[in-house]
Amino acid sequence: MARTDPARAVTLTDVARLAGVSVATASKALNGRDQVKDSTRQRVVEAAERLSFSPNALARGLLAGRTxxxxxxxxxxxxxxxxxxxxxxxxxxxxxxxxxxxxxxxxxxxxxxxxxxxxxxxxxxxxxxxxxxxxxxxxxxxxxxxxxxxxxxxxxxxxxxxxxxDNTGAGRMAVEHLVACGRTRIAHITGEHAYAAARDRAAGVRAALEAAGLELVGDVMYSEWSERWGRDATAMLLEQHPEIDAILCGSDQIARGALDMVHDLGRSVPDDVAVMGFDNWEVLTTNSRPELTSIDANxxxxxxxxxxxxxxxxxxxxxxxxxxxxxxxxxxxxxxxxxx
Amino acid sequence: MARTDPARAVTLTDVARLAGVSVATASKALNGRDQVKDSTRQRVVEAAERLSFSPNALARGLLAGRTxxxxxxxxxxxxxxxxxxxxxxxxxxxxxxxxxxxxxxxxxxxxxxxxxxxxxxxxxxxxxxxxxxxxxxxxxxxxxxxxxxxxxxxxxxxxxxxxxxDNTGAGRMAVEHLVACGRTRIAHITGEHAYAAARDRAAGVRAALEAAGLELVGDVMYSEWSERWGRDATAMLLEQHPEIDAILCGSDQIARGALDMVHDLGRSVPDDVAVMGFDNWEVLTTNSRPELTSIDANxxxxxxxxxxxxxxxxxxxxxxxxxxxxxxxxxxxxxxxxxx
DNA sequence: CTATCTTCAGAAAACCTTTTCGGCTTCTTT
DNA sequence: AAAGAAGCCGAAAAGGTTTTCTGAAGATAG
The missing domain is CATH 3.40.50.2300 (Response regulator)
Known part of the structure; x- marks a missing residue:
């Protein structure tokens, strides 16, 4: 910054001097304490305004114990x-x-x-x-x-x-939505097994499927949190289980990959296959064809x-x-x- | 947090008392000042350690004028x-x-x-x-x-x-790369004209094309920073100017859309058409098919x-x-x- | 007119650290 | 042994704000 003089910051003492009162009174005036006549308070406030005084939070914090x-x-x-x-x-x-x-x-x-x-x-x-x-x-x-x-x-x-x-709840919520959409042959592609997020969501998925009297198509497919994995897994899935009508993906990235591959293989989303993800990462979800249903973690x-x-x-x-x-x-x- | 007592924070006075010296000496000992005997310094350091003393930055800042x-x-x-x-x-x-x-x-x-x-x-x-x-x-x-x-x-x-x-330079750099790759029929799709970033990059693009003795194919296509626009613009472009061999996109998002559409229209990237973007947003660039060349703004x-x-x-x-x-x-x- | 009360302003302490300077102790030198 | 030097340590002030307490002035009541 080029156009400032390094002048000392304005302190409460300056304000008090300009207003013709003590620092104690100035402090009380500015902080709305009583024991200050209205006319005095006004003088102080004007002085503070004129000097564009802003109280030193360090000094305040030092005293108050709260910063x-x-x-x-x-x-x-x-x-x-x-x-x-x-x-x-x-x-x-x-x-x-x-x-x-x-x-x-x-x-x-x-x-x-x-x-x-x-x-x-x-x-x-x-x-x-x-x-x-x-x-x-x-x-x-x-x-x-x-x-x-x-x-x-x-x-x-x-x-x-x-x-x-609540990733377990998120997994459950996702399956419930797919079931409500009439899907019954649901697969689950997700990220690294080392992540609790992946395992928890999968657990929720299983629980909700069981509650609906359904079974997961294939195993839960764990690998990496990438579009590439979404594409590869989807290709395998559609080949081995052509009857699939929904792919639930462990992240929006994976879901984007899945969308691409479903499209490449000549099936339509959502008519033939529904796809959804987790995280609701807007840059991914709102730009795809079609836009991506997702679970937002709030x-x-x-x-x-x-x-x-x-x-x-x-x-x-x-x-x-x-x-x-x-x-x-x-x-x-x-x-x-x-x-x- | 449940398992802390709200006890007063430990101060330099506490350290000094435990070490049996004055606060002044304690301060000097801990800050590496001289005028302190080694044995004394060690006692102070140990005391500070034992109380896990950390100096109050507010008091320090108040005094030093730097926080x-x-x-x-x-x-x-x-x-x-x-x-x-x-x-x-x-x-x-x-x-x-x-x-x-x-x-x-x-x-x-x-x-x-x-x-x-x-x-x-x-x-x-x-x-x-x-x-x-x-x-x-x-x-x-x-x-x-x-x-x-x-x-x-x-x-x-x-x-x-x-x-x-330097967005102008970035535009120039992008074109120079495409030209170096042997591309001569280059189009430019970008975001909102209201953004200086879009205009500056376009200016750099024009300058570099001129320097290379080339002309932009079509006009600079301004609209929004989205994948959708990348797809739509690419479709128009390839229809009107099928001879295009490179599409330079104003952002990685637009470039992702362009990639998709080029692929859909049965052309290959990069053999038939090169595509590149700006920003080097890794989640977009490293997950596409093929991965996306981009200009990183550093x-x-x-x-x-x-x-x-x-x-x-x-x-x-x-x-x-x-x-x-x-x-x-x-x-x-x-x-x-x-x-x- | 005096005594009590109310209202308002200011002095001083407190928060915690750093630095300066004076003074005490110990050592060296003649 | 006395004088000077060197090495250490501590007292005190400073930094800016808030709060408490004291005191002064004015107002009210007796």
């Missing part, structure tokens, strides 16, 4: 999950009231420790820890002096408070709740322990229901 | 651009040295003002303002008491310091430089004014060059 800041410690490099959560948290806090420190540990425990120290040194009021998978992650331990909420990836310690998408909601918990804990309320699940949301598009 | 925090003020809702920039900034600062406040104004000027006040109140050492388009954005004005660097979207005020991708580099500028300005160095352009980078994949 109005929250740390968001993430390992989610790509930001697919952390951003909706960040936005939800900002919503819950209210713009300008609370500021969020965002730190990316890049999946590195050492770096996470560095960031953690820095955040605690800066006296954040609370912490939200966001993982990049839904598998449990190591707890930060019991000695963190501020409330901690684990989001997306739950903590592996039962005494911590965690919030994670991450923004998750972020809002996490933030609310942090604040509730700060206010001394008991937010409990253990892992709570966030309900998913079905977003119906043209890949399962023919457009009117 | 070791930087504000990242963004309007980039989706985070496509802001996250690489954030990561670059973190890299430049070094993990734990500097923490970043991330604020999302959601394109709302009022909200931006709120966040700005909050950031200045928290005494950030500097600001990076990230827009969501490369069109110039309103300056924050000359009265910000800390260094400001505008990233991605430059400021509309010539006295500010801005850093933005956003992480941009973020690193922006951060370095903020710090240079803090150190009193002159970082100049005006807009500097960041060089793009060509990422070659299978959509322009047949795989070996």
């Amino acid at each position: 109005g800041t929250v740390g968001l410690l993430t390992s989610d490099l790509e930001g697919r999950f952390v951003l909706p959560i960040l936005m939800g948290a900002e919503d819950a806090f209210g713009a300008g009231q609370v500021s969020v420190f965002l730190c990316d540990a890049r999946g590195d425990a050492i770096r996470e420790q560095y960031h953690l120290r820095a955040l605690l040194g800066r006296r954040v009021d609370g912490l939200i820890v966001v993982g990049r998978q839904t598998d449990p992650r190591p707890s930060l331990g019991p000695d963190i002096p501020v409330p901690v909420v684990y989001a997306y990836a739950p903590s592996d310690h039962p005494d911590d408070r965690s919030l994670t998408p 991450l923004q909601q998750l972020g809002r709740t996490a933030a609310q918990w942090v604040f509730a804990a700060l206010d001394g309320k008991d937010i409990g322990t253990g892992t709570q699940f966030v309900d998913p949301r079905l977003v119906i598009r043209g890949s399962t229901v023919a457009r009117r | 070791g925090t930087v504000g990242l003020l963004t309007s980039d809702l989706e985070g496509r651009f802001v996250l690489p920039i954030l990561m670059g900034a973190e890299d430049a600062f070094g993990a734990g040295q500097v923490s970043v406040f991330l604020c999302d104004a959601r394109g709302d000027a009022i909200r931006e003002q709120y966040h700005l006040r909050a950031l200045l109140g928290r005494r950030v050492d500097g600001l990076i303002v990230v827009g969501r388009q490369t069109d110039p954005r309103p300056s924050l004005g000359p009265d910000i008491p800390v260094p400001v660097v505008y990233a991605y979207a430059p400021s509309d005020h010539p006295d500010d310091r801005s850093l933005t991708p 956003l992480q580099q941009l973020g690193r430089t922006a951060a370095q500028w903020v710090f240079a300005a803090l150190d009193g160095k002159d970082i100049g004014t005006g807009t500097q352009f960041v060089d793009p980078r060509l990422v070659i994949r299978g959509s322009t060059v047949a795989r070996r």
